[in-house]
Amino acid sequence: MAVTMHDVAQRAGVSIKTVSNVVNGYPYIRAETKQRVETAIDDLGYRVNMSARNLRTRRTGLITLAVPELSLPYFAELADAVISAADAAGWTVLIEQTSASRERETEVLSGRRRHLTDGLIFSPLALGPDDLDLFTVDFPLVLLGERVFGAPADHVTMNNVAAARAATLHLASLGRRRIALIGAHEGERVGSAALRTAGYREGLEAAGLPFAPELVGEAGLWHRSTGAEAMSRMLDDGVEIDAVFALNDALALGALHALHAHRIDVPGDVALIGFDDVDDAKFSVPALSSVDPGRDQIAHTAVELLLERIGATGQGGANGAGDPAPFRKVVPDSRIVGRESTGDVGAGEPCRLVSTQAGGTEVVPVRAAV
Amino acid sequence: MAVTMHDVAQRAGVSIKTVSNVVNGYPYIRAETKQRVETAIDDLGYRVNMSARNLRTRRTGLITLAVPELSLPYFAELADAVISAADAAGWTVLIEQTSASRERETEVLSGRRRHLTDGLIFSPLALGPDDLDLFTVDFPLVLLGERVFGAPADHVTMNNVAAARAATLHLASLGRRRIALIGAHEGERVGSAALRTAGYREGLEAAGLPFAPELVGEAGLWHRSTGAEAMSRMLDDGVEIDAVFALNDALALGALHALHAHRIDVPGDVALIGFDDVDDAKFSVPALSSVDPGRDQIAHTAVELLLERIGATGQGGANGAGDPAPFRKVVPDSRIVGRESTGDVGAGEPCRLVSTQAGGTEVVPVRAAV
DNA sequence: CGACGTTCCTACAACGTTGCACACTAGCTG
DNA sequence: CAGCTAGTGTGCAACGTTGTAGGAACGTCG
Numbered sequence A, B: 001m002a003v004t005m006h007d008v009a010q011r012a013g014v015s016i017k018t019v020s021n022v023v024n025g026y027p028y029i030r031a032e033t034k035q036r037v038e039t040a041i042d043d044l045g046y047r048v049n050m051s052a053r054n055l056r057t058r059r060t061g062l063i064t065l066a067v068p069e070l071s072l073p074y075f076a077e078l079a080d081a082v083i084s085a086a087d088a089a090g091w092t093v094l095i096e097q098t099s100a101s102r103e104r105e106t107e108v109l110s111g112r113r114r115h116l117t118d119g120l121i122f123s124p125l126a127l128g129p130d131d132l133d134l135f136t137v138d139f140p141l142v143l144l145g146e147r148v149f150g151a152p153a154d155h156v157t158m159n160n161v162a163a164a165r166a167a168t169l170h171l172a173s174l175g176r177r178r179i180a181l182i183g184a185h186e187g188e189r190v191g192s193a194a195l196r197t198a199g200y201r202e203g204l205e206a207a208g209l210p211f212a213p214e215l216v217g218e219a220g221l222w223h224r225s226t227g228a229e230a231m232s233r234m235l236d237d238g239v240e241i242d243a244v245f246a247l248n249d250a251l252a253l254g255a256l257h258a259l260h261a262h263r264i265d266v267p268g269d270v271a272l273i274g275f276d277d278v279d280d281a282k283f284s285v286p287a288l289s290s291v292d293p294g295r296d297q298i299a300h301t302a303v304e305l306l307l308e309r310i311g312a313t314g315q316g317g318a319n320g321a322g323d324p325a326p327f328r329k330v331v332p333d334s335r336i337v338g339r340e341s342t343g344d345v346g347a348g349e350p351c352r353l354v355s356t357q358a359g360g361t362e363v364v365p366v367r368a369a370v
Numbered sequence C: 001c002g003a004c005g006t007t008c009c010t011a012c013a014a015c016g017t018t019g020c021a022c023a024c025t026a027g028c029t030g
Numbered sequence D: 001c002a003g004c005t006a007g008t009g010t011g012c013a014a015c016g017t018t019g020t021a022g023g024a025a026c027g028t029c030g
Helices: A005-012 A016-023 A031-044 A050-057 A073-088 A102-110 A112-116 A129-135 A160-173 A191-207 A224-236 A249-261 A279-283 A295-313 B005-012 B016-023 B031-044 B050-057 B073-088 B102-110 B112-116 B129-135 B160-173 B191-206 B224-236 B249-261 B279-283 B295-313
Strands: A062-067 A092-097 A120-122 A141-144 A154-156 A179-184 A216-218 A243-246 A271-273 A290-292 A327-331 A334-338 A352-357 A360-364 B062-067 B092-097 B120-122 B141-144 B154-156 B179-184 B216-218 B243-246 B271-273 B290-292 B327-331 B334-338 B352-357 B360-364
Touching: A005 A016, A005 A031, A016 A031, A050 B050, A062 A073, A062 A102, A062 A112, A062 A295, A073 A092, A073 A249, A073 A279, A073 A295, A073 B073, A073 B092, A092 A102, A092 A112, A092 B073, A092 B092, A102 A112, A102 A120, A102 A129, A120 A295, A141 A295, A154 A295, A160 A179, A160 A191, A160 A243, A160 A271, A160 A290, A160 A334, A179 A191, A179 A224, A179 A249, A216 A224, A224 A249, A224 B279, A243 A249, A249 A271, A249 A279, A249 B279, A279 B224, A279 B249, A295 A327, B005 B016, B005 B031, B016 B031, B062 B073, B062 B102, B062 B112, B062 B295, B073 B092, B073 B249, B073 B279, B073 B295, B092 B102, B092 B112, B102 B112, B102 B120, B102 B129, B120 B295, B141 B295, B154 B295, B160 B179, B160 B191, B160 B243, B160 B271, B160 B290, B160 B334, B179 B191, B179 B224, B179 B249, B216 B224, B224 B249, B243 B249, B249 B271, B249 B279, B295 B327
Parallel strands: A062 A092, A062 A120, A120 A141, A141 A154, A154 A327, A179 A216, A179 A243, A243 A271, B062 B092, B062 B120, B120 B141, B141 B154, B154 B327, B179 B216, B179 B243, B243 B271
Antiparallel strands: A290 A334, A327 A360, A334 A352, B290 B334, B327 B360, B334 B352
16 A cells, blocks of 8 residues: 555666665665656655654654643644644644643643653643642753752743733832732742742842732633733722732733723723733733743743754663753843733834843753662 | 553453554453453553554544634633633544635645644635635544635635624614724625625614725734724724724624724724624623623534535445435524613623524535535 | 765564454255 | 364464574775
8 A cells, every 4th residue: 555665676677775774864764766766756656654664763753742721822822833843843732731730730741641752841820839849850851940949950931020020110110009910829839929929029129119918910711811810809898009910921812801891991000011912912802011031032932942952862862861951941041022912012013122131041950860 | 661462461361452442442351351451450550552553543632723813812712722622522623723814824734743643623814715725635624613614624614694694783773874894804895894894784783874984994913902003093083983893702802902092982982893703792891792602502513514524435435436425514503682882781791692694404415526 | 085964765564453264164955 | 983063272384574693795004
């Protein structure tokens, strides 16, 4: 049925291995021979059988990207960027949706599909620092996000505290004094919520503003609906505010909805800023100011680190110990994108970049394998 | 290095084939033997090597979903639904982004990655009816969308004309008389734009309204930005309108932005309805009315048809001709979701389903193989 | 002139799994 | 008792590719 190297070899009058050599770009082949093989390949419509090649080479050419849900725009845009970056390097991406459930996130690290790909870029949302041992795995792994630090893996994250601090300060610099926060996770010590909330408090302090508990709105899941609910609760409770820092853009857009429903003008009465700078932010009414955490750079760096790790893996061999590269932590630059919702620009004007946070790379020594 | 069936067999004191039988759920195995094998598997942490299995079975357990871009919410949500549906059936999805370019769409049908998966769910945007021969392929294929009809493949599409007609009629039923259209593709005879525009004209006619060229706004790409531009152009030109039918939600949200920038009240001055019913629609300000084309059903049906086709493929054998099932065209039910932007409901109220279009399945005889 | 290097090509043996054929035991049927 | 069928397990030969080792032809150099 399917055309194999054998068929090509026969037609071209060479050995099967020569066909393999041609396909793989082995240099020592006479031009004429190469030509003959290539003609035979075209004539027969031959394609290499990936399964066979994968079996033989112990590589699949696939990497996994595990994210909570594609229908969340942040992760859809991240997936887009990761796929593009991998594609440019000749790799293919397989996406796993975890729904942010512990069970599925655990399965990503050890489950059925683990052996389908050569490496994993993982943005956990349910697993946390208590699950650190789960992250001690024997395959290339790059972590994203803020749930787990200190795992034996490369890590691409963002400058949450500094960026949140800058966002808060930005609102303060506009003369706002009652700055609410939407999306807090009470009691949590890790994760984006905790870090960004810490940045918010730092920002208040730096601006000489008091911290007021009633200004903090809880929202477990960071969806538009929960943002709208949290904002509504706060407004219904009669809390006085003149600015809102939402911990992501979905929350911010939900909050915007609630503000509008309460006939509150943005940015006239209340200035609003989000986090993530998803595509939607540009097109809400009014256009949403946000923090760009450097998504493209995150995706690009994650793919780069993972492929490096995959490449290095091959060297182990009889050497046993080898000398694995130390784990790196990379923090891309983030910046604040001022749009209408903070009154930084009028409708129609291009957005203004208000402030810049420098990131960087930190090298962490490899911990002894367990 | 890696644990193989051989190791498991040795430890359990059975043949390698028995391990294989246990792993694959072969029924005729003594409970005690099965237990012993399973214990050995757990002890050694054995996982089947997918590459080897794939080579042997000529199956990969993967299907491809090819869409233009994940950062377009409609496709992100579609991908989410397809992945979930495939997952439920034990299959894994590989996503290809085509950027709606001819080159990449052609590659999806014949390129490097073609042999990586067992089947393809393809939503073309660049290829059209002139490329019908490209779609005559020798692997399971399910088409989505409205670009290509009559290809030798199963097809899941939507009731574009009827749904657009209903949306237009709905605006008319609210007393609107100057109903603009945003997103037209002048001169095109195929694709969503042409079909939905046809439905719009049918709707106008059914409502006894005249068709007016100045009410039709072009927008090549259906992004928020192009929607905003098209809307702005029309308003700047002084065209009088009291309703807008945007051919998808991204355009509608962009148009909403432009309407707001022109200080036009929605739905007071202008009623607005989109198409696709993406998640965002619920949370815009005001909440956007839209046409739900039955996205979940589309994803579900597409996966179902593809897996059926993949299953049937195996039977070919020496039989030669076989008797392939005829190609099916499935049209899920679509419905209009009325929200604030058409004044169907006030802020906070749940949305109202205004009208329902019945879809169905049509069976097309298989064309002779080429 | 023999040793050695380049260039070009090939044979063989895996990679880890599953399909197929078959062996053997028990119980049952005609 | 021969001949089934159901139940339980094994051995062999692929699936299509690539790594390793090496052979043959042709210089080139000391």
